[in-house]
Amino acid sequence: MRELPAAAWVFVCGVVALAAGIVVTAPFTGLDWATLAVLVVLFLVCDSAPAQLTVERARVSLGFAASLASVVMLGPAGAALLGLSAVVTGQRMFAPVKRMFNAAQFALGGFAAGVVFDLLGGSKFPPGGPAWVEHVIGPFVAAAITFVLVNLALTTGILVLARQATLRAMLRESGRLVFGCLGYSMFGLLIAGLWPGIRAFAAVLVLLPLFIARWALEQAHDQQRAHAATLAALCQAVETKDYYTRGHSERVSRGSVMIAQQIGMRPARVEAIRYAGMLHDVGKLGVPTTVLQKDGPMTEHELAAIQLHPMRGLEIVREIGFLDEALAGIMHHHEKMNGRGYPMGLAGDEIPEFARVISVADAFDAMTSNRSYRAARSIEEAVAELRRSSGDHFDPVIVDAFLAALGREGWDPPGPVAPPEDAAQATAQDHDDPTAPIRVTRDGAAR
Secondary structure (H helix, E strand, O other), rough: OOOOHHHHHHHHHHHHHHHHHHHHOOOOOOOHHHHHHHHHHHHHHHHHOOEOOOOOOEEEOOOHHHOOOOOOOHHHHHHHHHHHHHHOOOOOOOOOOHHHHHHHHHHHHHHHHHHHHHHOOOOHHOOOOOOHHHHHHHHHHHHHHHHHHHHHHHHHHHHHHHHHHOOHHHHHHHHHHHHHHHHHHHHHHHHHHHHHHOHHHHHHHHHHHHHHHHHHHHHHHHHHHHHHHHHHHHHHHHHHHOHOOHHHHHHHHHHHHHHHHHHHOHHHHHHHHHHHHHOOOOHHHHHHHHOOOOOOOOOHHHHHHHHOOHHHHHHHHOOHHHHHHHHHHHHOOOOOOOOOOOOOOOHHHOOOOOHHHHHHHHHHHHHOOOEEEEEOHHHHHHHHHHHEEEEEEEEEEHHHHHHHHHHHOOOOOOOOOOOOOOOOOOOOOOOOOOOOOEEOOOOOOOO
């Protein structure tokens, strides 16, 4: 935390000061301190065991449930006071500044949610019973949304100012985070509804479904990591056939994601195209290594074997259920807008969008990478070639989107590749590079 930029320190101090000011000036007359004590204990237990979401590095506090329960049962002042208890939570034991910021974050979120709840008339109805639920559900949902948005806004602010994330990336991931946080928040309504009948036992009763939900999210996250490991293993298997292409799949995946985000694909499709970019060349596992690494003219039979690799890729991964639309990208990423590509000779809008995206990222990385037959082209040269081939080879909309994303995010071309001692001869013909000549002869002799 000592390395925080000055702007981030100002932001932290401002948030903490605002939360402290609200708690100091808030009216606590008539506050049910016994109820507050029970909710504080529940909050500390839950906040000490956050749930891992499927968004990488994102965790949601189970304490959201206690915070939203306090909004209904204790009002804005009680919710703010409850949030401050995060300063002694089991998380962030050796990070006092983070503890203070998170406590202030919960306090501000709880206070804002309480104010919204009161303004919408939520506090006018006595707790318990069907009539109470009917009248309180609207104000509670509004309060929950307020609570989540305040927390996400404060989190985004500190991460952006600390240069640990970009505003664009945070906005992109916020959609999935909002739903996860709101899901846990709804347990607060359950606690408030059960409280009149069973009092403190309501908090204990809610712990079981809370931790079952936490376990389910952990399982989903572990499954996502297993998927990623499986795909990485397939990519590594492909790249062992030609050491010049090592890292190519990851870079094509990144380029495809850049394009997808630039053209406004929804998060689920962005994730799918990330997988498609990683696996676009997996069909080369079915092509003989001697063909992939041939240095010289290819026979028509060898060229046909190369051009079948998209179909072989589809055969290899088609049973992987979570790939979905990515399969079309793998199958058709060598099609051209003019209809002269392969394997099916599709043209224009007949080519699936995923394939048109991967085609641009694939060609750009091939041109800016070192190959056995030439040094890497400069980014400027590769950009010029994309522009020249736009409309004929590549989709102009996709090219423009990639160049816009490239100008904003940049590109790190791979460095020189050192061949291993036992490396076979590397190919001198590159089907990903639109500028590479492909030499073909019927009898194997150069023409």
